[in-house]
Amino acid sequence: MIVRQAANVLEIMEFFAQVKKPATLAEIADHFGWPRSSTFNLLATLSEKGYLYEPRPRAGFYPTPRWLAMARMISEVEPLPQWTHQLIADLSAETGETASIVAPAGVMAVFIDVVESQAAIRYFATIGHRVPIHATASGRALLLQYSQEERDSVYRKIEFKQYGPSTPISIEAVETELRNSIARGYCQSFADYSRDLAGAAIPLPIGDRRLSVVVAGPEFRIGPKVADVAALIARTVERLRPKAPA
Amino acid sequence: MIVRQAANVLEIMEFFAQVKKPATLAEIADHFGWPRSSTFNLLATLSEKGYLYEPRPRAGFYPTPRWLAMARMISEVEPLPQWTHQLIADLSAETGETASIVAPAGVMAVFIDVVESQAAIRYFATIGHRVPIHATASGRALLLQYSQEERDSVYRKIEFKQYGPSTPISIEAVETELRNSIARGYCQSFADYSRDLAGAAIPLPIGDRRLSVVVAGPEFRIGPKVADVAALIARTVERLRPKAPA
DNA sequence: CAAATAAATTCACGTATATGTACATTTTCC
DNA sequence: GGAAAATGTACATATACGTGAATTTATTTG
Numbered sequence: 001m002i003v004r005q006a007a008n009v010l011e012i013m014e015f016f017a018q019v020k021k022p023a024t025l026a027e028i029a030d031h032f033g034w035p036r037s038s039t040f041n042l043l044a045t046l047s048e049k050g051y052l053y054e055p056r057p058r059a060g061f062y063p064t065p066r067w068l069a070m071a072r073m074i075s076e077v078e079p080l081p082q083w084t085h086q087l088i089a090d091l092s093a094e095t096g097e098t099a100s101i102v103a104p105a106g107v108m109a110v111f112i113d114v115v116e117s118q119a120a121i122r123y124f125a126t127i128g129h130r131v132p133i134h135a136t137a138s139g140r141a142l143l144l145q146y147s148q149e150e151r152d153s154v155y156r157k158i159e160f161k162q163y164g165p166s167t168p169i170s171i172e173a174v175e176t177e178l179r180n181s182i183a184r185g186y187c188q189s190f191a192d193y194s195r196d197l198a199g200a201a202i203p204l205p206i207g208d209r210r211l212s213v214v215v216a217g218p219e220f221r222i223g224p225k226v227a228d229v230a231a232l233i234a235r236t237v238e239r240l241r242p243k244a245p246a
Numbered sequence: 247m248i249v250r251q252a253a254n255v256l257e258i259m260e261f262f263a264q265v266k267k268p269a270t271l272a273e274i275a276d277h278f279g280w281p282r283s284s285t286f287n288l289l290a291t292l293s294e295k296g297y298l299y300e301p302r303p304r305a306g307f308y309p310t311p312r313w314l315a316m317a318r319m320i321s322e323v324e325p326l327p328q329w330t331h332q333l334i335a336d337l338s339a340e341t342g343e344t345a346s347i348v349a350p351a352g353v354m355a356v357f358i359d360v361v362e363s364q365a366a367i368r369y370f371a372t373i374g375h376r377v378p379i380h381a382t383a384s385g386r387a388l389l390l391q392y393s394q395e396e397r398d399s400v401y402r403k404i405e406f407k408q409y410g411p412s413t414p415i416s417i418e419a420v421e422t423e424l425r426n427s428i429a430r431g432y433c434q435s436f437a438d439y440s441r442d443l444a445g446a447a448i449p450l451p452i453g454d455r456r457l458s459v460v461v462a463g464p465e466f467r468i469g470p471k472v473a474d475v476a477a478l479i480a481r482t483v484e485r486l487r488p489k490a491p492a
Numbered sequence: 493c494a495a496a497t498a499a500a501t502t503c504a505c506g507t508a509t510a511t512g513t514a515c516a517t518t519t520t521c522c
Numbered sequence: 523g524g525a526a527a528a529t530g531t532a533c534a535t536a537t538a539c540g541t542g543a544a545t546t547t548a549t550t551t552g
Contacts, residue, residue, distance in 0.1 A: 001502095001539075003291040005251040005510090010295050017319040026529055035511050040531065045249040049256050050374030053351035053358070055324070056454055057396060058518090063320050064349075065358055066374030071317040073263040074309050078301070103310075105299035112299070112311050128296030128312030150303065153548085208302055247509075247532095251540090272499060281541050286501065304548090399518085 008034075008042060016063050024060035080113055081206065083240045087213060088115045090236055095229055097217035098123040102138040102201070104210060105130065107158050109139035112211075123197060123216045134158055134174045135167050137189040137201035140181055141212035143174075144203050151175075164191040186230035187212075190219060198222040200230040204237065213237065254280075254288060262309050270306035326359055327452065329486045333459060334361045336482055341475055343463035344369040348384040348447070350456060351376065353404050355385035358457075369443060369462045380404055380420045381413050383435040383447035386427055387458035389420075391449050397421075410437040432476035433458075436465060444468040446476040450483065459483065 015031065016023070023031075029039040043061055046052045052061045080101060088099035092115040101113040111129040116122065133139035133154065143151055160169045166189075168174045181187040187201045199216030215229050216222065222229065261277060262269070269277075275285040289307055292298045298307045326347060334345035338361040347359040357375040362368065379385035379400065389397055406415045412435075414420045427433040433447045445462030461475050462468065468475065 001287045001290070002294060003251050003287050004539080005249050006255045006288055006291045007295060009252045009255045010292075010297060013316055013320070017316045020319070020323040024529075036530075037512080037532085038510055041247045041249050041510080042252055044247070045252045046256075047351055047354075048248060048376075049253060050356060050376050051256060053349050053356040055349060056456065057350075057392075063317075064356055064374050065321055065326075066372075067313075068317040068321045069373045070259055070263045071309075071314040073266070074259070075311055075314045077266040080311075103299050103301060104303075105293055108293075110296060110299040110310055126312075127315045128310050130294075130296050146303075156547090210302065250509085270499080282500075283502085283542075284540055287540075402517090 005042065008032075009046070012042065012046070013063065013067070022055055022060040022062040027060065081242075083242065084204070084206070084211075084213075085113055085115075087236055087240050088113060090240070091115075091213070091215050091233060092117060094232060094236075095215050095217075097215050097222065097229075098125055099213065099215045100125060100138065101204070102142065102212045102214055104133060104139075104142045107133055107154060109133045109136060109142055109212075117217060119217070119221075121218055121221075123199075123218070125216075131193055132158070132163075134160075135163055135189070135193040136214075137187040137199040137216070138212050138214035140174075140178060140187040140189075141201040141203045141214070142210055143178060144181065144187070145205055145210040163193045164195060166190055167192050184227075186226075186234070188226050188230070190223065196220075198226065200226050200233060202230065202233055202237070251288065254278075255292070258288065258292070259309065259313070268301055268306040268308040273306065327488075329488065330450070330452070330457075330459075331359055331361075333482055333486050334359060336486070337361075337459070337461050337479060338363060340478060340482075341461050341463075343461050343468065343475075344371055345459065345461045346371060346384065347450070348388065348458045348460055350379060350385075350388045353379055353400055355379045355382060355388055355458075357384075363463060365463070365467075367464055369445075369464070371462075377439055378404070378409070380406075381409055381435070381439040382460075383433040383445040383462070384458050384460035386420075386424060386433040386435075387447040387449045387460070388456055390424060390427065390433070391451055391456040409439045410441060412436055413438050430473075432473075432480070434472050434476070436469065442466075444472065446472050446479060448476065448479055448483070 011032065025039055025043055029036045043052060051064055051066055053064050055062050084101050088101060091099035096117055096119055098117040099115050100111045102109045103112045108130040111125055111127055114125050114127050131139060133142060155171045162169055168177055190198045196219050197216060198219040199214050201212050201214035204211040204213050213233055215233060271282065271285055271289055275282045289298060297310055297312055299310050301308050330347050334347060337345035342363055342365055344363040345361050346357045348355045349358045354376040357371050357373055360371050360373055377385060379388060401417045408415055414423055436444045442465050443462060444465040445460050447458050447460035450457040450459050459479055461479060
């Protein structure tokens with residue numbers, strides 16, 4: 001069950017992150033199609049808790065710097081090592097595509113760092129973006145780091161859906177694809193989940209954290225050179241990863 | 247009406263900001279005394295939206311960097327000018343007390359930047375902390391920047407409560423205190439709202455934003471030297487505020 | 493390797509809560 | 523400066539949702 005008012009808090013914050021200026025109750029209510037009275041309650045709650053204020057008279061609400069202060073506290077612990085951002089920055093620059101660091105979240109894989117392609121036609125992804133762990137290159141690069149039991153446990157919770165023509169729709173299909181990935185030395189996906197999207201990924205274990213790197217873009221650009229891209233990822237990791245274990 | 251599940255989202259984030267490590271469903275449920283099933287729904291919602299993930303196997307949830315990314319987007323717009331942080335840093339260093347920048351939020355005043363005293367006994371305040379606008383030095387320094395009509399409008403919404411012996415409990419009492427503040431050249435408060443707490447504040451208009459600076463600490467330390475502290479605030483603002491209007 | 497214990501999910505029900513409606517206040521426009 | 527429009531606030535009610543109990547899954551212990 002999805003908790004609506006919890007989701008609404010996030011919606012409101014995303015709204016402010018987009019418009020980047022104060023908004024009145026009426027504007028927010030209209031934007032989301034929420035009743036005024038409900039919007040009133042929500043804004044009151046967020047204000048009460050010290051997360052919204054009124055920067056200037058009659059110009060509406062805006063988040064206080066408290067969000068930033070809290071997010072900093074949360075993120076200063078175990079941040080990704082410096083070189084992983086360098087890694088995806090380099091990969092994006094060299095390939096012209098979107099590159100990301102990905103982590104597991106149950107049956108999904110979450111993007112925890114992203115450098116976007118500059119191309120007009122590109123893979124649009126943001127930090128926090130989620131994709132099925134079994135139907136994507138990045139996700140399968142995570143699964144490769146699991147034990148058989150752990151994978152089985154994940155499989156049990158997956159709802160196999162036919163996202164595209166090549167989506168693996170059974171445990172066996174996924175396991176086969178994993179074996180193929182090991183054989184070829186990298187994970188790939190051709191519109192297994194998102195239409196027209198192709199990607200190459202490899203596992204990226206850091207300490208006891210199981211991460212992966214992925215480069216993804218439109219099928220017609222990535223398709224012909226997946227192997228090259230995969231090789232580039234491997235080389236770049238090799239180059240940037242500190243030799244001596246921390 | 248306070249929206250419980252909206253508040254709970256904030257509680258969870260504050261929880262993570264405190265403990266700074268992943269937490270399982272059970273831990274979170276126990277910490278807050280929430281039913282497991284409710285906690286389950288909340289965590290599922292936050293995960294679904296890309297704000298929680300599972301950094302390592304079976305170690306529970308932790309916020310994704312999405313919080314930080316969003317907070318940065320929100321805060322990069324119209325940040326406080328650099329010198330205001332310098333201002334409170336200097337004030338805190340020189341006085342040994344807690345210094346803050348404060349902004350209005352309806353009948354409340356919100357702390358939007360804080361440098362805490364290092365003393366063992368100190369005024370503990372954080373960004374986002376809220377106090378009644380009429381019963382605090384910092385709040386009254388905001389009210390001084392309002393027109394009479396705007397103040398009246400605020401007064402109508404205030405619930406006058408006797409927080410302490412010297413709390414102004416009527417519109418007339420507040421207006422009198424404002425006139426006194428103008429006469430003496432700064433705002434002050436002696437336990438008007440918080441027990442044992444005293445503070446000195448002055449208005450700090452920046453562009454069309456109405457802010458104030460306040461230095462606050464225990465009554466016995468601040469009391470004897472309010473005037474000096476106020477003078478210091480004024481001098482420091484004078485020193486740091488850029489001469490030419492931006 | 494069972495059996496026991498703990499944790500995570502699911503689900504139907506009754507209540508806390510989102511909202512429609514009404515009222516108040518503020519702003520706009522002529 | 524007065525009327526109309528827009529915005530903000532209060533409240534009762536019906537209903538979406540949080541929760542207790544039951545079920546399944548994972549983990550520890552003997």
